[in-house]
Amino acid sequence: MSQKYETVIGLEIHVELKTATKIFCPCPNEFGGEPNTHVCPVCLGLPGVMPVFNKRVLEFAVKAGLALSCEIASYSKFDRKNYYYPDLPKNYQVSQYDLPICKLGSVEINNNGEVKTIGITRIHMEEDAGKLLHGGATITSSNYSRVDLNRTGVPLIEIVSEPDLRSAEEARAYMEKMKAILEYLDVSDVKMEQGSLRCDANISLRLVGAEKLGTKAEIKNMNSFRSLQRAIEYEVERQTEILDEGGRIVQETRSWDEEKGITVSMRSKEEAHDYRYLPEPDLVPIIVDPKWVNELRASLPELPDARKKRFVKELGLSEYDAGIITGSRALADYFDEVMIKYNDPKTVANWVMGELLRLINAGDMEITENKIKPDQFAALLQLQADGTISGKMAKTVFEEMFATGKGPETIVKEKGMVQISDEGALATLIEKVIAANPRSVEDYKAGKEKAIGFLVGQIMKETKGQANPGVVNKLLIEKMK
Amino acid sequence: MKISKQDVEHVAVLSRLELSENEKENYTETLNSILEYMELLNRVDTSDVEPTAHVLPLINIFREDKPHEPLDRKMALANAPDEEDGCFKVPRIV
Numbered sequence: 001m002s003q004k005y006e007t008v009i010g011l012e013i014h015v016e017l018k019t020a021t022k023i024f025c026p027c028p029n030e031f032g033g034e035p036n037t038h039v040c041p042v043c044l045g046l047p048g049v050m051p052v053f054n055k056r057v058l059e060f061a062v063k064a065g066l067a068l069s070c071e072i073a074s075y076s077k078f079d080r081k082n083y084y085y086p087d088l089p090k091n092y093q094v095s096q097y098d099l100p101i102c103k104l105g106s107v108e109i110n111n112n113g114e115v116k117t118i119g120i121t122r123i124h125m126e127e128d129a130g131k132l133l134h135g136g137a138t139i140t141s142s143n144y145s146r147v148d149l150n151r152t153g154v155p156l157i158e159i160v161s162e163p164d165l166r167s168a169e170e171a172r173a174y175m176e177k178m179k180a181i182l183e184y185l186d187v188s189d190v191k192m193e194q195g196s197l198r199c200d201a202n203i204s205l206r207l208v209g210a211e212k213l214g215t216k217a218e219i220k221n222m223n224s225f226r227s228l229q230r231a232i233e234y235e236v237e238r239q240t241e242i243l244d245e246g247g248r249i250v251q252e253t254r255s256w257d258e259e260k261g262i263t264v265s266m267r268s269k270e271e272a273h274d275y276r277y278l279p280e281p282d283l284v285p286i287i288v289d290p291k292w293v294n295e296l297r298a299s300l301p302e303l304p305d306a307r308k309k310r311f312v313k314e315l316g317l318s319e320y321d322a323g324i325i326t327g328s329r330a331l332a333d334y335f336d337e338v339m340i341k342y343n344d345p346k347t348v349a350n351w352v353m354g355e356l357l358r359l360i361n362a363g364d365m366e367i368t369e370n371k372i373k374p375d376q377f378a379a380l381l382q383l384q385a386d387g388t389i390s391g392k393m394a395k396t397v398f399e400e401m402f403a404t405g406k407g408p409e410t411i412v413k414e415k416g417m418v419q420i421s422d423e424g425a426l427a428t429l430i431e432k433v434i435a436a437n438p439r440s441v442e443d444y445k446a447g448k449e450k451a452i453g454f455l456v457g458q459i460m461k462e463t464k465g466q467a468n469p470g471v472v473n474k475l476l477i478e479k480m481k
Numbered sequence: 482m483k484i485s486k487q488d489v490e491h492v493a494v495l496s497r498l499e500l501s502e503n504e505k506e507n508y509t510e511t512l513n514s515i516l517e518y519m520e521l522l523n524r525v526d527t528s529d530v531e532p533t534a535h536v537l538p539l540i541n542i543f544r545e546d547k548p549h550e551p552l553d554r555k556m557a558l559a560n561a562p563d564e565e566d567g568c569f570k571v572p573r574i575v
């Protein structure tokens with residue numbers, strides 16, 4: 001396809017913070033729970049209550065800002081964003097308008113080897129809204145809705161990017177990088193499926209070479225990396241068609257329909273965004289002490305890029321392998337733990353990326369749900385290295401470990417999978433096979449090296465695959481001299 | 482007149498208020514007189530005054546991240562006009 005238009009994308013990411021309590025009241029901040037059991041007069045928005053700001057929220061927001069190279073505001077405040085919706089009991093959301101806690105940052109993304117810097121416009125703190133459960137199949141076919149306010153007041157940070165992203169792939173790479181950084185910072189669960197990491201995309205097209213931004217549509221309701229990419233691809237196609245036919249893009253909010261694979265307009269009376277922000281009089285301004293910011297900066301963990309560089313430099317992993325393993329803190333930590341007991345980076349990396357990730361992806365699981373303990377993983381690699389089991393057996397044992405959580409020695413014993421490497425034990429068998437196959441022996445002696453393969457195969461068959469092929473090969477050559 | 486009848490209608494929509502023609506006239510008039518009165522403030526010279534976000538001389542009031550016992554659900558739902566399965570029940574939204 002010839003490039004007529006340039007795609008321009010900016011992302012707004014909402015991140016639920018992993019604090020013990022909500023942002024303005026001490027209700028527990030926990031996912032799930034029976035409806036309306038994590039509530040109090042403050043988060044219910046009852047009259048006369050006063051919010052008090054949770055210090056940990058500020059700490060997490062500043063940490064995120066520092067990790068994204070932002071300026072941390074010395075003076076910051078909260079504002080009320082006014083709108084009416086049943087999931088918002090106060091009829092306003094406490095957010096930050098003109099003085100957000102962080103601004104002007106950047107993050108480096110790697111889109112299939114192409115490195116690019118994406119600007120961060122701002123990060124602000126706000127409270128989450130409640131959850132609506134609809135009576136009918138969808139919101140439009142329901143006669144009524146049920147409201148659960150457990151999530152009301154859960155702390156969020158909103159991270160707004162510059163319109164620097166140019167494709168669905170870049171947007172996905174950006175989102176994956178954000179997830180990794182926030183996971184490393186340990187400030188959020190960052191689970192898109194559970195809604196602790198959410199994303200809206202502003203998408204517009206302009207003629208290649210044009211300066212002025214085109215009219216944008218805002219896409220919501222993308223619950224996975226895959227749906228983010230699909231939604232953007234669809235939206236680009238939709239806007240291209242409209243522009244090609246000489247039409248105009250309508251500035252509006254559209255919702256991604258995962259099942260149909262399309263975006264649908266969410267036109268409503270509230271579409272004219274008029275949030276009438278005003279300073280929140282119940283909360284006092286925040287003045288951040290630069291000394292405290294420096295302490296937080298010094299306390300930041302090693303971030304994905306730094307860890308990747310270290311894995312390449314110190315462990316000799318390839319850029320690609322190091323990128324995949326450090327892409328998730330849980331995976332990189334797991335890798336490090338296996339390495340403590342089995343210090344062979346290349347082998348561990350191959351197993352983690354090949355076998356472990358294959359099974360995890362097939363099961364649609366999180367790294368942390370993996371049943372294999374790092375020392376069991378190392379023990380398996382040791383069994384293979386010292387020749388107790390073959391590489392092929394090791395893979396079978398690994399699958400069994402993954403499924404049951406049993407240790408490798410137990411599985412090897414249960415399945416009688418021990419590899420026979422003992423030369424004495426193999427010698428008799430080898431003599432027998434040589435005696436039974438004089439033709440192959442003649443062929444080999446006449447210079448047909450391939451003939452030995454047949455003989456090895458016979459011995460593997462006799463031992464039900466348990467003979468160590470390397471030892472068998474060596475012994476055969478010796479005997480046929 | 483700072484505020485037109487259209488402004489009043491717009492704010493009424495945003496506030497989910499249904500106003501009669503009479504009320505619209507009335508609010509247009511009263512809102513304008515309030516704004517006119519507030520005009521007084523513009524006569525104060527504020528050229529060397531920093532903008533303020535809060536009237537009290539307070540900053541940095543924080544709470545430790547320690548949970549409390551939430552409200553009993555019966556209490557939480559006590560004022561709800563309608564409820565179902567432990568939830569507030571509200572009329573059709575869109």
Ligand SMILES: [Zn+2]
Nearest residue numbers: 025027040043
């Ligand atoms: Zn509460």
